[in-house]
Amino acid sequence: MSVINFKEANCRNCYKCIRYCPVKAIKVNNEQAEIVDYMCIACGRCLNVCPQNAKTVRSDIEKVKAFIKKGDKVVFTIAPSYPALVGSGRAFKFLNALKSLGAEMIIETSVGAMFISKEYERYYNDLKYDNLITTSCPSINYLIEKYYPDLINCLVPVVSPMIAVGRVVKKVYGNEIKVVFIGPCLAKKVEMNDFSCEDAIDAVLTFEEIIEWLDGDGINIDSREEFTDCVDTMMPFKLYPIEGKTIDCMDVDLNLRKVVSVSSIDNVKDLLNDIRSGNLHGYWIEANACDGGCINGPAFGRSNSGVVKRKEEVINYSNTKANFINDISNMIDCSVDFTRKFINLSDKWKMPSENEIKNILSKIGKFTKEDELNCGACGYDTCREKAIAVFNGMAEPYMCLPYMRGRAETLSNIIISSxxxxxxxxxxxxxxxxxxxxxxxxxxxxxxxxxxxxxxxxxxxxxxxxxxxxxxxxxxxxxxxxxxxxxxxxxxxxxxxxxxxxxxxxxITKMEKQKEAFSKVKRENYQLAQQVIDRQMKVAQEIASLLGETTAETKVILTRMKDMLLNQGDDE
Missing domain, CATH: 3.30.450.20 (PAS domain)
Known part of the structure; x- marks a missing residue:
């Protein structure tokens, strides 16, 4: 089952999801948008821009409830961006609410950030690596594995904080422990099953899902007591979800490399193209798919605040004096392997010939260069790009809105004018x-x-x-x-x-005139028929009169003859 996709009934052929998909991993089949898993980088952008709210996301709520009902020990590891969701003043009450759902322990994922920062330091200091890209963001990892496989060597071969926490918990407390990550990222649902990341995390809940669960169980965050028994760490690891804070978690010489932070997939793609072109050397790059970092994740849930306010809430929480720091020495002392491998997941499209492209374009009335409007309404930047998608079975020829509008208007005009x-x-x-x-x-x-x-x-x-x-x-x-x-x-x-x-x-003028002419003929025929009838009646009456007179005369004559015959017999 796919982690994210669209509800079939709600798709309205607006192609907005294709326009916003940075890698065009959406296929249109029978006028229905579908996410193609092997091309998707799980950034969630398409689902957030869908005007029909046609998104479906695999929910792990029932899975986690089943763990708890079965009696398994469940550990919640929560992304340090959660104060941006509930507000820094409600953070400890929110942790209490989470505990009431049945968690054995709550560990802030900033603990994982502390572990991988140590790993990052080793690679940062090793100058045999030219450009290095952080690997905490799974969407960026997929972008490189699927679309820039030649740059896989730039990825720091270290797991994300989520996977790091999962590995440590299972190492310290046993593999039977169920580790559930809670955060604002959809890509984490995919990452938990990644090659070389399996078995560290048992379920992933988004902030949207956890709020849904709390609301469904009638748990009011504000009515809870403050809870400080959360396993976490200190500054600066709590600021890990804010863009540009990764380097602050590392003890390194900032003059050794050029350090930059790049967020949003479009900006990251530009950077990757520069690396591919050989324009950048000696960089340490913090790369985030979400603009502003993890505090702007696609599954953040309902929030009235923007990125700036969310950043402020995370900073305020990290400075809270009441924040209790648990002893995590047992975790630090354990020996855990935090390395991971990245592999080539690219699946290159077949490139049609020039004649094949022209043939596809001609089907929608594009015969010359001037006909190619490149308006982007179909979701692709150029008409040729869409033609290539059609050739690869990712799009339908008639997704061209200007063509369909012109065709509809032409047909309407033909019908109305004719x-x-x-x-x-x-x-x-x-x-x-x-x-x-x-x-x-x-x-x-x-x-x-x-x-x-x-x-x-x-x-x-x-x-x-x-x-x-x-x-x-x-x-x-x-x-x-x-x-x-x-x-x-x-x-x-x-x-x-x-x-x-x-x-x-x-x-109906002609019809009415024909009806009038027919009516006139009927009237004339009626009059003629009446005249004939009248004449026939007159003749019949005259004949009857004549017949009556001759009949009377005959009767008189015959009576006389009868009398004569009778009288003659008597005389003889």
Whole structure:
């Protein structure tokens, strides 16, 4: 499982994480950002800038709770930057709150800083090393191992204070002890499993996680008593999290080397490029991924104070007279190996040919050098850099926002301009904002001449007034525009967000005329049918009358004949 990544549901294709990632270790797949572990340096910058708060960080809270529930002895080692989190005046109460979670012992990680400072001194004084870079910051170590492997020899082969404390605790108290580091750094979650660092630390909690745990258990820091039974050390090791204070922890001749402190990955990359170019020699370099040092770590949690105030809190705490210094002689006397190895972790991208780059760029309408805007909206500094990322499967071709916007606008314009329906947009003051060609043709106007003019110059606007004032749309209302000889179906929609009313008119004049012509034919056919019926009825009546007369005459004649025959028989 990755230590840090993004929630799939919340990614919104803003590419802000890519823009801020100093090593472009973020892959976009099916419009979803993913952190590529083997490229990531765990600086946490991408997660802190995500506008959707789409970050996921592996939490060790349940793991530590399981240690305590099982009955394991748990040691908390807390980064000396914690006064910047809770304030120097609450620091001892905060330690008490931590103890109440079930820790057997609390050791300030400044103890580890004391151990590795002694190791640093040996390398500082050995002039067979040209430039040397401190190795307390795991993100800087990963940056060099993955992207500057040729400079691995500049890394001082010594563990970080966190690993140093873990090794000492397990050496003194036994390997069954569970050591849990608490600090503001996400990279520590990765470092605990590093090659040559394994088994020193059993879990890592960020300041964010520890506050979450305290809040979840209903532990109020301010209600606790002050706790001074913390294993720690003295000045200047307590100032280790502040940028530039590493050298103060070392007893060395400052004239032997050029000493500098560099913070933020961008500045460190510039420095590494200078070393690679052969421009720097004889330097001792304190390198920090976070601007200002560890007091500005990515997992610091909620804090209303900036770097300057945090620095002040750490300094104030380090000068507190009530600060109790435990006897750590049993730790100092133990024999522990603080060395570590750094290895080449680079995985170079495949470099596409010039034709392959041009082919990728052509897919997003970039055919010439002038088409390459290099705007950085996709997260990459240049269009070519993004094309190389596409070639390596790290990006998608259509991440180019100017291209997608232009394409969307072009398609929209094509649809709107080619539709036979007349479309017009007016603002709340009934001023014409835009119209399509069909509207110009239907109402005999020129858009450039009437833009920003009142719609009443063209036709009656009572329907638009009704829609804008009542925020109620009209659908398929039949309207006759007598001045233009037009009958149309009118639909008017109000867009509240933009304060715009959109009118759509479908010309049904021809249809209405056809309907009228058909209606006229129906009326004429009806009249003809009625005339035929009337004539037929008249004829029928005349025939009936004639038939009635002849029938009566026949009856008289036959009656007479019958009487004659009867009478004749009787006479004979």
């Amino acid at each position: 539709t036979p329906n007349a479309i017009i947009a007016v603002n709340n003051e009934y001023e014409i904002q835009d119209m399509n060609r069909a509207f110009e043709k239907m109402f005999l106007v020129n858009s450039t001449m009437v833009k920003n003019e009142n719609l009443s110059l063209i036709f009656d606007i009572s329907d638009f007034k009704d829609v804008i004032e009542n925020k109620k749309s009209i659908f398929n209302k039949k309207v006759s525009f007598k001045n233009y000889g037009i009958i149309a179906l009118e639909s008017i929609y109000y867009l509240e967000e933009y304060k715009i009313a959109i009118g759509i008119f479908t010309d």
